[in-house]
Amino acid sequence: MFLRFWLILGISVLIQLVPVECHTANLLLGENFDSQVLDGRVSIIGHNWAVLAPGQYHLDAVGRGGTGHCLTSGTVNEAYLYWRNPVPGSWPSDELYVSFWMRYPKFITTEPVNENIKIFYPRWDGLNSYVHYSLTQPDIVYYSAMAQGSMVAAGRWLTCPNMTNGKWHSYQYYVNFSQGISRFWYDGSLILDDAYGPGKWTNSVYSISIPSIDAEDPGVFSRQIDEIEVWDGLP
Numbered sequence: 355m356f357l358r359f360w361l362i363l364g365i366s367v368l369i370q371l372v373p374v375e376c377h378t379a380n381l382l383l384g385e386n387f388d389s390q391v392l393d394g395r396v397s398i399i400g401h402n403w404a405v406l407a408p409g410q411y412h413l414d415a416v417g418r419g420g421t422g423h424c425l426t427s428g429t430v431n432e433a434y435l436y437w438r439n440p441v442p443g444s445w446p447s448d449e450l451y452v453s454f455w456m457r458y459p460k461f462i463t464t465e466p467v468n469e470n471i472k473i474f475y476p477r478w479d480g481l482n483s484y485v486h487y488s489l490t491q492p493d494i495v496y497y498s499a500m501a502q503g504s505m506v507a508a509g510r511w512l513t514c515p516n517m518t519n520g521k522w523h524s525y526q527y528y529v530n531f532s533q534g535i536s537r538f539w540y541d542g543s544l545i546l547d548d549a550y551g552p553g554k555w556t557n558s559v560y561s562i563s564i565p566s567i568d569a570e571d572p573g574v575f576s577r578q579i580d581e582i583e584v585w586d587g588l589p
Contacts, residue, residue, distance in 0.1 A: 379587030388422035399436040424580035432568040445557035447586040450529040454582040461518035462574040472566030492518040501554035531557040
């Protein structure tokens with residue numbers, strides 16, 4: 355009887371010591387622009403999905419921390435990186451994590467209420483699901499989210515201090531498709547942590563825009579982006 359007890363106890367301890375298998379995140383896209391040659395899977399885009407050419411954007415400006423290079427506005431101030439149909443078929447996991455650094459060397463407020471300069475706008479389920487972040491004022495981001503054509507979040511105003519002060523700021527985003535989770539960190543602080551519940555999204559990713567367009571009358575600003583990373587889970 356005592357032998358059986360110790361055998362059961364030993365097995366129980368071993369089970370607890372065996373690590374639970376979990377998804378190891380993979381870096382699917384890393385772009386720091388240091389080579390000044392774009393990853394062939396992505397494009398630099400402007401308004402109305404127009405693919406831009408050098409001159410309309412630059413890759414020769416000094417990057418974050420005074421080293422390397424970054425993506426910089428040229429004649430098109432809203433130039434941004436666009437990755438369409440990133441993985442044919444379904445996304446390789448149930449998660450999406452995107453991080454990048456961004457700064458505005460020049461910014462003049464032109465809209466008293468809503469500048470509507472979009473800063474992150476991935477879409478999936480065709481164009482029917484998304485999370486949407488837009489700079490409305492120098493310290494404010496507007497957030498909304500859609501699931502299969504129905505709004506699950508709207509009218510959310512997030513405070514992100516000093517976005518347009520000319521300094522580099524960190525932006526991090528996480529989506530869990532099956533659980534309907536959406537999170538956003540600004541300069542390392544968790545700003546948004548929503549859970550809309552299971553069954554609302556699938557992992558059929560259509561496109562990832564980093565950042566995105568100026569959707570109001572043309573604003574007066576320039577923008578730089580550096581150290582973009584796209585993962586299929588939390589790194």
